[in-house]
Amino acid sequence: MVLEYEGTRYQGWQRQGNTPNTIQARLEETLGRILGQSVEVSGSGRTDAGAHASGQVASFHAETEMTAGAILKELRRYLPDDLGVLSLTDAAPRFHARLNAREKTYVYRVWNSEAPNVFERRCVFAQPEPLDLGRMRAAAADMVGTHDFMAFCSNKHMKKSTVRTISALEIVRLGDEVRFTFTGDGFLYNMVRILTGTLLEIGAGRREADCVPAIFASRSRENAGETAPARGLCLTEVRY
Amino acid sequence: MVLEYEGTRYQGWQRQGNTPNTIQARLEETLGRILGQSVEVSGSGRTDAGAHASGQVASFHAETEMTAGAILKELRRYLPDDLGVLSLTDAAPRFHARLNAREKTYVYRVWNSEAPNVFERRCVFAQPEPLDLGRMRAAAADMVGTHDFMAFCSNKHMKKSTVRTISALEIVRLGDEVRFTFTGDGFLYNMVRILTGTLLEIGAGRREADCVPAIFASRSRENAGETAPARGLCLTEVRY
Numbered sequence: 001m002v003l004e005y006e007g008t009r010y011q012g013w014q015r016q017g018n019t020p021n022t023i024q025a026r027l028e029e030t031l032g033r034i035l036g037q038s039v040e041v042s043g044s045g046r047t048d049a050g051a052h053a054s055g056q057v058a059s060f061h062a063e064t065e066m067t068a069g070a071i072l073k074e075l076r077r078y079l080p081d082d083l084g085v086l087s088l089t090d091a092a093p094r095f096h097a098r099l100n101a102r103e104k105t106y107v108y109r110v111w112n113s114e115a116p117n118v119f120e121r122r123c124v125f126a127q128p129e130p131l132d133l134g135r136m137r138a139a140a141a142d143m144v145g146t147h148d149f150m151a152f153c154s155n156k157h158m159k160k161s162t163v164r165t166i167s168a169l170e171i172v173r174l175g176d177e178v179r180f181t182f183t184g185d186g187f188l189y190n191m192v193r194i195l196t197g198t199l200l201e202i203g204a205g206r207r208e209a210d211c212v213p214a215i216f217a218s219r220s221r222e223n224a225g226e227t228a229p230a231r232g233l234c235l236t237e238v239r240y
Numbered sequence: 241m242v243l244e245y246e247g248t249r250y251q252g253w254q255r256q257g258n259t260p261n262t263i264q265a266r267l268e269e270t271l272g273r274i275l276g277q278s279v280e281v282s283g284s285g286r287t288d289a290g291a292h293a294s295g296q297v298a299s300f301h302a303e304t305e306m307t308a309g310a311i312l313k314e315l316r317r318y319l320p321d322d323l324g325v326l327s328l329t330d331a332a333p334r335f336h337a338r339l340n341a342r343e344k345t346y347v348y349r350v351w352n353s354e355a356p357n358v359f360e361r362r363c364v365f366a367q368p369e370p371l372d373l374g375r376m377r378a379a380a381a382d383m384v385g386t387h388d389f390m391a392f393c394s395n396k397h398m399k400k401s402t403v404r405t406i407s408a409l410e411i412v413r414l415g416d417e418v419r420f421t422f423t424g425d426g427f428l429y430n431m432v433r434i435l436t437g438t439l440l441e442i443g444a445g446r447r448e449a450d451c452v453p454a455i456f457a458s459r460s461r462e463n464a465g466e467t468a469p470a471r472g473l474c475l476t477e478v479r480y
Contacts, residue, residue: 004356004358004359005358006358006359052359054359076354076355076356081356081358081361082358082361083358084355084356084357084358085355085356086355086356087355114316115316115324115325115326115327116244116316116321116324116325116326117324118244118245118246118321118322118323118324119244119246119292119294119360119363121321121322123359
């Protein structure tokens with residue numbers, strides 16, 4: 001399945017105990033009723049509470065006579081209007097949305113104006129301070145590549161490797177919007193939001209543009225910038 | 241003032257008795273508190289309950305030492321996040337947003353796909369039936385010009401003239417969206433929504449493409465199509 005959701009009223013992707021208000025729980029509950037069996041849905045990765053997706057990919061196994069098209073139609077009938085299934089197709093038996101994911105793209109949208117953005121307010125972070133794109137791009141160049149991103153991870157007790165590769169980090173201005181596009185092989189907990197928060201402090205002149213290598217070397221979360229709010233974050237594509 | 245609002249939770253533009261939940265009432269209440277005086281806000285026209293605006297224009301008179309910039313800043317601080325002031329400037333003493341309006345543009349957005357549109361769901365009318373743009377454009381050509389639009393007006397007791405001029409009516413497909421853009425010197429109550437509803441019936445093949453002249457001639461609301469839902473409608477520009 002390719003999924004689109006406005007994460008505003010959800011407590012993130014992952015099912016948590018009896019909290020029904022996560023994307024995963026909502027999908028599992030709805031699919032369970034449609035298929036008459038318990039279904040476990042695997043997402044390409046967890047998205048944070050309040051973060052959005054326009055291209056999340058998820059997979060599940062089910063024994064059923066229903067066609068993919070019929071399941072899609074039923075899902076669209078029963079899912080709430082802030083959680084949409086863009087497509088649903090049969091996958092290879094061993095396909096797994098998380099384990100097989102090769103690369104992901106996240107977009108972080110900053111609304112950089114004193115004027116409000118009424119229609120997109122749930123999907124942008126309003127930050128009216130002037131931003132120097134040249135400074136942010138210089139720092140972004142230091143983030144691209146293979147690094148130990150421990151300092152840009154909110155999970156202090158991360159036992160697995162914190163080495164990841166960012167293959168591209170683009171920063172563009174589109175009118176009053178500044179858009180950050182991150183592509184990489186995987187992202188740690190809050191990593192995109194902490195990288196964005198750090199870049200915003202650099203863009204606003206509150207931090208030097210050459211600070212990134214020292215933050216990497218410290219491996220300490222305190223040396224990086226603030227975690228930018230979830231509302232500006234959107235998982236836009238997963239590649240396999 | 242140029243205003244942007246998501247009309248979803250409002251009962252339209254016009255103040256009505258003690259109903260606080262109209263755009264006009266919200267603006268008058270907020271300006272009243274900022275300026276310490278009773279303020280009457282005139283909009284270029286009433287927008288329907290649930291309809292949106294990205295370029296509504298409104299004016300008011302006030303005796304104050306505050307600059308336009310200072311009033312703008314206070315308004316942005318106190319207005320809710322679905323009602324934004326894009327700009328506020330001093331006007332000529334006799335300027336009146338409604339009386340001086342020369343031309344308006346409304347956009348009606350139809351989401352023409354089986355797939356949902358999660359992020360824009362509040363601002364589009366989801367209508368998955370295939371639409372024939374050629375047929376709709378042929379009928380739209382008959383709507384352009386100066387006509388008696390009585391049949392396309394929901395107010396049965398309209399005492400004033402129901403003659404209006406539509407100077408342009410464009411229909412374009414943008415991916416899965418079909419967008420109707422109406423420009424004219426003025427629009428009757430529900431007129432854009434009834435014109436759109438009629439065009440949609442023509443596009444879906446439930447009505448002949450050459451039906452418009454007979455509807456005009458009948459001057460009877462029953463002969464026109466359904467009123468398309470307010471959610472798809474947006475006042476985008478007012479010219480003076």
